Amino acid sequence: xxxxxxxxxxxxxxxxxxxxxxxxxxxxxxxxxxxxxxxxxxxxxxxxxxxxxxxxxxxxxxxxxxxxxxxxxxxxxxxxxxxxxxxxxxxxxxxxxxxxxxxxxxxxxxxxxxxxxxxxxxxxxxxxxxxxxxxxxxxxxxxxxxxxxxxxxxxxxxxxxxxxxxxxxxxxxxxxxxxxxxxxxxxxxxxxxxxxxxxxxxxxxxxxxxxxxxxxxxxxxxxxxxxxxxxxxxxxxxxxxxxxxxxxxxxxxxxxxxxxxxxxxxxxxxxxxxxxxxxxxxxxxxxxxxxxxxxxxxxxxxxxxxxxxxxxxxxxxxxxxxxxxxxxxxxxxxxxxxxxxxxxxxxxxxx
Numbered sequence: 001x002x003x004x005x006x007x008x009x010x011x012x013x014x015x016x017x018x019x020x021x022x023x024x025x026x027x028x029x030x031x032x033x034x035x036x037x038x039x040x041x042x043x044x045x046x047x048x049x050x051x052x053x054x055x056x057x058x059x060x061x062x063x064x065x066x067x068x069x070x071x072x073x074x075x076x077x078x079x080x081x082x083x084x085x086x087x088x089x090x091x092x093x094x095x096x097x098x099x100x101x102x103x104x105x106x107x108x109x110x111x112x113x114x115x116x117x118x119x120x121x122x123x124x125x126x127x128x129x130x131x132x133x134x135x136x137x138x139x140x141x142x143x144x145x146x147x148x149x150x151x152x153x154x155x156x157x158x159x160x161x162x163x164x165x166x167x168x169x170x171x172x173x174x175x176x177x178x179x180x181x182x183x184x185x186x187x188x189x190x191x192x193x194x195x196x197x198x199x200x201x202x203x204x205x206x207x208x209x210x211x212x213x214x215x216x217x218x219x220x221x222x223x224x225x226x227x228x229x230x231x232x233x234x235x236x237x238x239x240x241x242x243x244x245x246x247x248x249x250x251x252x253x254x255x256x257x258x259x260x261x262x263x264x265x266x267x268x269x270x271x272x273x274x275x276x277x278x279x280x281x282x283x284x285x286x287x288x289x290x291x292x293x294x295x296x297x298x299x300x301x302x303x304x305x306x307x308x309x310x311x312x313x314x315x316x317x318x319x320x321x322x323x324x325x326x327x328x329x330x331x332x333x334x335x336x337x338x339x340x341x342x343x344x345x346x347x348x349x350x351x
Contacts, residue, residue: 023035023128023129026129026285027129027285032133033127033132033133034131034132034133035127035129035130035131035285036131037285037303037333040333040334040337041303041304041307041330041332041333042332043320043322044059044063045059046059046320047321047322063200067276067279067301068200068272071268071271071272071275071276072268074107074271074275075267075268075271075272076264076268078107079263079264079267082099082103083172083267084096084099084100084172086172086176086182087176089169089173089176090173090176090177091173092169092173097165097169100165100168100169101161101162104161104164104165104168104274105157105161107271107275108156108157108160108161108274108275109157111275111278112235112236112238112278115235115279115282115287116149116235116236119234119235119282119284119287120135120136120149120234120235123135124288125284125287125288128288129284129285129286129288130283131283131284131285131302131303131310132231132232132283132306132310134232135232136148136149136152136232136234137232143229148229148230148234148237149234149236151229151240152230152234152236152237152240153236155226155239155240155241155242156238156239159242159246160239160241160246160274161239163243163247163250164246164250164270164273164274167250167251167253167270168253168266168267168270171253171256171263171266172266174257175263175266179257180257180260181260181261182260182261182262183260183261183262183265184262188262191260192261192264192265195259195261195262195265196264196265199265199268199269199272200272200319200320201319201320201321202255202269203269203272203273204318204320204321204323205317205321205323206251206252206255207252207316207317207319208316208317208321208323208324210248210249210251211316211317212316213248214245214248215312215313215316219244222242222244223241223242223245224241224242224245226240226241226242226245227241227245228309228312230281230309231309231310232283233281233282233283233306233309234281234282234283235278235279235281235282236278236281237277237281238276238277238278238280238281239274239277239278249273250270250273250274252269252273253269253270253273279300279301279302280300280301280302280305280318281302281305281306281309282300283302283306284300284302285300285303286298286299286300287300301318303333304318305318307333311338311341313341313344313345314330314331314341315331316329328344329341329344
């Protein structure tokens, strides 16, 4: 056993044999204790030829019955029970704007805490399926209050949620005053459902473009570096961004000044944008839920974006479109992909 392996062995909490075996079957750890899945990352079987109907059907079923469905249910409940009428939103006022701000903050606190507390407060599964060993930093100059979690919560609640709310209220006002063509369930149910299905698809190219922009020399150090301080991310790291980045991140809803929609589509898009970063920065491949069989454990689908936090210059998006593959920035987690990334950066003059 190497010195590094010996150090790591003292960090890991004792695991049940079943969990340990499951982790070893699905992935492997290097000498630094970093876990990675054995199977390299793949894009959905959409832009492939010849077509693969069975794989496509399997992927589409997973696309529907996944985090996307949860966000859609939350959005529908918000629209039906926690959103003012369009008549109320015809003019701005704290009477309807403030409740939306409070509602969004409560939703974020509850959702993010349901992921953060079991994994990072109780540490119920130790480091099983955790990509990078260790826990959120404390006493670090990189973060406000010298504490990673407190820093992340601050930026999420004091910048992310207010800017999310500002977009939502502005868009509801625009719907109310006829600046956006509003679809109705009576006449346009098919199109509303189709747009709901396409929300994650649209978010992918929008995120890729804004993300690449934030990695430009002009913007990275001023704005995006704050988010990348989280090299060992957790759920609250997802929306821990500079306000300028929040403005860009949530701006995808502005497409509805061009593409007609229903307010429920708007709310779903913002809920998806506001909640998806939590599992996307979970730091774990799987969240082990008591009572569920191993095959039914909650999959975070976070490895793609974890690699971005680890290497910075790869995997700018992780959705339906193989944009990183098309633009030469895809890293599937394999040694070959890492070598290709290093060669690409060397050609660009990166050290």
